[in-house]
């Protein structure tokens with residue numbers, strides 16, 4: 001069934017596991033993710049960026065949003081696993097309202113690059129509207145390093161746990177993304193991967209609410225190697241190691257945003273197939289390997305996060 005993200009995350013919060021939130025831009029990634037969820041009997045959170053809304057809607061974000069709602073609902077309504085659709089990194093008021101109008105389960109208002117009071121105000125505005133429409137809300141405190149869609153934040157600003165307690169009480173957000181040292185993309189760490197577990201622990205103790213980890217892709221080496229075997233150059237790529245990811249779940253992360261790992265898996269499969277099948281031009285054939293690798297990465301992640309058999 002198609003459900004509210006909050007229902008999925010409240011259960012995860014109570015039982016201390018995490019649910020992956022996988023980004024999509026097209027049908028093929030959605031198919032592969034859903035196949036992984038079916039195989040693992042796991043709840044799924046499908047999420048799209050504002051760029052994905054524009055991309056799918058051919059420049060019209062509301063058309064893109066409603067296309068994604070229709071696609072995700074079609075799968076969700078025909079399956080026993082709970083599936084939610086979330087707007088990731090909502091920064092533009094128009095896009096956030098379009099997602100709510102289209103029927104998204106939840107929206108993120110990302111004003112993390114603003115001073116606290118501004119973040120607070122923007123979040124309160126969205127919470128009032130979203131809650132009136134039965135839509136749940138995610139916000140972010142602190143800043144990820146690296147490129148955050150259209151905001152290049154040179155250095156990461158880690159969450160302040162006391163600020164987090166004040167923020168959630170004031171805004172009534174449904175789930176919070178505390179910045180603890182991750183960043184988006186495939187090049188997360190120069191040296192050893194390190195996250196601020198202490199801050200995470202404090203935020204959980206003070207807020208007791210479902211927490212979100214952004215920049216959580218692991219950069220699966222198996223996929224990097226396949227891609228590089230067939231011409232990719234992902235030198236220097238490094239993600240969040242599995243043991244560190246598991247520790248964040250043990251400490252109270254319940255939603256794990258994953259985009260880069262699926263992109264790596266898809267391009268690895270596509271490169272491999274195209275190199276080995278010079279005569280093929282049927283899209284249902286040449287995207288098969290790519291989709292199967294995405295499904296594999298999805299299934300493994302659902303298992304690792306503990307949401308398998310939680311549907």
Ligand SMILES: O=C(COP(=O)(O)O)N(O)CCCCO
Pocket residue numbers: 023049088089149183184185186213214215216217218257258259260261
């Ligand atoms: O936090 C994440 C996932 O980050 P990643 O998959 O890059 O680790 N997202 O919000 C997904 C979109 C960001 C661009 O990748």
Ligand code: NA
Pocket residue numbers: 047086087088089108138257
């Ligand atoms: Na999000």
Ligand SMILES: [Zn+2]
Pocket residue numbers: 089184214215257
């Ligand atoms: Zn993110």
